[in-house]
Structures are given as C-alpha cells and as structure tokens.
Amino acid sequence: MYKLKATIIKDIRILLRDKVGIALMFIMPIILVVIVTSIQNSTFQLVNKNRIAMMVCNRDTGKLSTQLIQSIDKIGMFKLVNIPKSESEESIKNRMRGKDALLAIVIPADYTQKITAKAKNVSGKALNSFGLNGDTANKKISVNPLTMYFQPILQQSYRFSINGALRSALQIVESRETLRQLYFAINEKPLPEALEKDLLNNQTNINEVPVSISGGTIMPNASQHNVPAWTIFAMFFIIISLGGSVVREKLSGSFIRLKTLPTDFMVALISKQITYLGVTVLQAVVIFSMGLWLFPLIGLPALNLPSDYLALLVVTLVCGWCAVSYAICMGVYAHTQEQANGFGAVSIVILAAIGGLLVPSFAMPDGFKTVAVFSPLHWSIEAYYSLFLEGGKLKDVIPNLLPLLGITVLIQLAAYIGLKKKNLI
C-alpha cells in the first residue's frame, strides 16, 4: 500500500508542476463552457431579446404591404429598419456589405394590387363552389415574389427559420384579404373588425412538454445541454497532461528504471488511473459548480443537477475512467510528446464531433449515426443527457454505461498490448 501511496504522491506532484497541463484541464474547459453556453443561450433567446436586424424596402404603396410589415414585426424575431422605396438593388447590397443588417426584404411595387386581385379570385372561386355567382373564378393571378437578401454568414438553419417566419406573415396577410373579399362579396359590406380578429387571431397555442423519464416538466436550457457536453470534453482533454506525462516517463527512462525494481509495474498504471480519475472528478465538480452558482450571476440559466446524485457520480467516474484510459493508451503508443498532444487533441475533437457533442446525434447523417457508437464520448453524453435532460436514474443510464465500459476495457487492453510490445511491462 505504501508503494501505491508513494506513487500517487509522485504523480500528484508531477501533475501540480505541469502548469500548462492544469490550465488546459481546467481553465480551457471553463472558458469553453461559458462562451458556448452564452452563445447558445443567445440563440435560444433570439425571439425574445436579440432580434435580427432586417431592412425593409417597401416599393408598394398599398395598405397590404403595411399590414405585412406589421405582421413581420409581430413575429418578434426581427428588428425592422425601413429604407426608402427608391433604393436600388445595388444600394441595398451595399448597405448589407456595410453590415447595416443581416437581412433585407423588398416588397414588390404591385404587392397590394396583386394580393387583392388574388383574394378576389379565390373568393370568386369560393362563391362558385357555394353555388353563388363569382365572376372572377377563372382568372390566373401570379403574385411577384418578395425578395430576401441575406448575409452569407447567416447559417442555413437560421435562413430556414426566417423563411418560415416570413411565409407565416405572408399567409396571414393573404388569408385576411381573402376573408375580407369573401365577406364583402356575400354581404356587400366590409368584414367587421371584431369578427376579423376572431377569425384570424384565435390560433391554437402550442404547449411544449419535455418528455422526461422522471415525468418532470423543467424546460431544458443551454446550460443543461452544454455543461455536461463540455465537462466530457474537458475530461478527455486530460490527454494533453496525462498522455504527455506517459511519453515523458518513457523517454526519460523512468519506466526502464521502474522495471528493474522489485515492484509490479501495474502499481504505476493503477496510480496514474487513480490520480487522473481524481482530476476528472474534480473537473466535473468545478464545471458543475460553475453552472450552479456562476451562470446565474452572469445572466445564464442555472444548471439543474439531476436528482439521482449516485447516478451522477457513477456516470462521472465511468466517463473519467474511459478518458484516463484513452490518454494512457495514446501516451503508450506516441513516440514523442508532440505526437501525444497533437494526435490526442485532434482525435478528441473528432470523437466529440462524431459522438454528438458538437452537433446532436439526431441531426447527423445515417452513416455518422452508425459511427457514433464507436465514440466513447457518444455514450458519455448520452448518459449525462439521460440524467440532466430526461431526469433519468441509475438504471436508466446503464444501457449507456455498458458500451462505455466495453470501450474502456478495449482501450485498456490496447494500452497493455502496447506496453508489452515496447517491453515496458
């Protein structure tokens, strides 16, 4: 026991003197989790606070284009900036290049005229179908499109959302006008405002219910998604310190000297695993604590810890053990510290990407979904999400922990074979 204790003390001393390694293991993930959570939180709040600037060039002089602009404004996603209707296409593009706005829409000059004509046409068709006389039934009306300019930095997913929002505003204007025309054709008087509101505004609300294992209804937020993800990332990034430490010991000949001493080399491996497993648990404690106490102070949603603390500890230990095993394995096979650090860091980013830490697994192509099961980070994030987002208990994470343990055993085996081949054990 004294040998193991002395070895753990030695490993802790070396770890504490590796300032760069400590910075990479603790400071980098802390910065990452704060930045990424802030950015994602900002995205979540896009519809409430951080509106996207949109220039509106209304070439139409009718009332429907005004109603369209009001409808767009009502969506709440955009900060509208009106620009003169005389602005040329080039001038609008120049304004956008000058970063005046991320978006611009141009409402065509005949918008009101065409929508009104289309509404009359549809209303005529409706009258005909009711068995009444509708004299515009056979006309084909084509409405000129709304033009949307966008900055190329606007991601496709945002453009899809914006497109959907604009279509919804256009639909409201067209539907309202059709109703008015239909009402007028039947009653020969304008549609009463109260009835118009009843017809158009009584939309069915969408009640969002997170389907959790525990049955809880706490809405997931950016912290719940990001804190576990970046905690796993931090754990696996100990490869920079631990992988480098294994390489240094190999190169310095310390391993050789240890082999000549009357102690089993497994003591050295067990010590490294205990020491760095402690580091991964400490990383989790630090990052979770930040989510709990620091995030609310800087305007981010507070992290809600899972109710099953035992499950949280077990998941953290298994993820940490896998991360430690991976780092040792890399250190065993790397010939230089640069190799261990470079390949180690890049491989973690790749495993994080295919494991669903950077882009959710459900959004990946089918091929990547198949590959994801080979990434230990995939099973780690699934286990944490089961606890943090779905309110799962220990029994619920076992299906994720078993493959993770399987991968860990394989990595340990690979490290053992590497040590044997290099005559280190």
Add this chain to the structure above:
Amino acid sequence: MADLAVDIQNLTFSYAEDAGVHFAGLNLQIPKGERFGIFGPNGAGKTTLMSLMTGLISAESGSIKLLGQPIGVKKDKAVNKLFGFVPQDFSFYQELSPAENLEFFGAWAGLTKKQTDQRTTELLEVLGLQDVRNQPVEKFSGGMKRRVNLAIGVIHNPDILILDEPTVGVDVQTRHAIIDYLHKINDAGTTLVYTSHQLSEAEDLCNEVALIDDGQIIAQGGLDSLMEKYNQPTLEGLFLNLTGKQYRD
C-alpha cells in the same frame, strides 16, 4: 557457486531488427565483492548485456543468475531487490526534487517510509546534494543529475550495483566523487559491475575487467595480468590491440 555475484551461462540473444548485436553462448562469472569493468567499443554489446543482467530484456537461451537467483523469470521480481541499476540516461523525474525522487524510488525498491527517509538523508549528504534536496532536478547541472541517478540506484543498499557509464559527461570533481563513493560501497560489500568509455576509470576503479566485442568476451582478467599477457603498457593500448582501430559507429 554461491560466491558468484553474477553467473552467466551459455547466453544467447539477438535483436530481431538488428543482427549486429548478439550473444552466442556467452559465459561470464563475476565473484562477490568484485569491482568488475566491462569495456568495449560502441555497439559491442555492453548495454545489451547490462539490460539482460537487469532483466530489462530476456535471453533467448542460457541463464543469468544474480547471487544464485535467476533473473528475467516472469512475474518473480524478488531477485530485483538484490541489485541496483544506474542507467546511462537520467532515469528519474526531472520535475521532482532529489528527496522526492528518492522517496518514490525507495518505496518501489521495497523500503519502508522510515528506511527511505533515513537513506535519503544519508545519500544526499554523502553525494553533496543536501543543500538542494528540495529543488527540482531539472535545474541541476549534469554532474548533480549524475549523482541523483546514482543515489536512486543505491537507495536500497543493493548487494550488486550495475552501472552503465555512470560518469559520462561530468567534470573531474564529480567523477572523482562518484568513483570514491563506489569504492566506499564496495568496501562495505557491494559488488560493482561497471561499463564505461573512460578506460582510465578502469585503472581507478576496477580490479578485474572483461573486454567485449561483437558479443563476445575477447579478454578477461586483472588489469596488470592482461597488460602483461598482451604485452601492452596501458589499458588503452591493450584495448586497441584487441579491438582494432576502425570506427564502430
């Protein structure tokens, strides 16, 4: 046979990737209490022989016994308590201080905490490292690092001390200090098995030498008797006479 510190019988070994260094039926006996030097040109097999004697690599056939106990037998590391090894490289943790290194290696050598503390104090004192006992070794000079390397090798008072070029790259003062210390522990009963490029050290330290070349012992005996036998006035002359003048690396 119990009076032999090292007993190598019919040793066969070759590197798979390098056919140049090999032993084919090597025999070598070193009595207890000797100061035994193994000399030879680069690539002669000195370091390979040390690695075989310390169990770092395994022989294909034949046997190596230290104080009658076989070395290199899988899983059995009890024999490793009998010897200390001072490799040519600085084989310790440069981030740690000499005291911290000795604390760790003492535990691995099978000492208790109390024994380790006592030996650490003794060794740091005798090797002139007491004043820097708590400073990180990475800031030390080459000579100080050599002394740390040596201290680790003798932390557990081994019966046999195997040294691979323990004075390479050090100044005259450190070389003398190391040689003096080795004489001291030899007087106390430790058998020394030693390699070096410094032939003059053989005269300072060794009472018997073996000249090794191409995996074979080409001469063995006391210094005076060897020089007389080959009619050479110096060890260097003897060395060149037996191994030739052509480059070996």
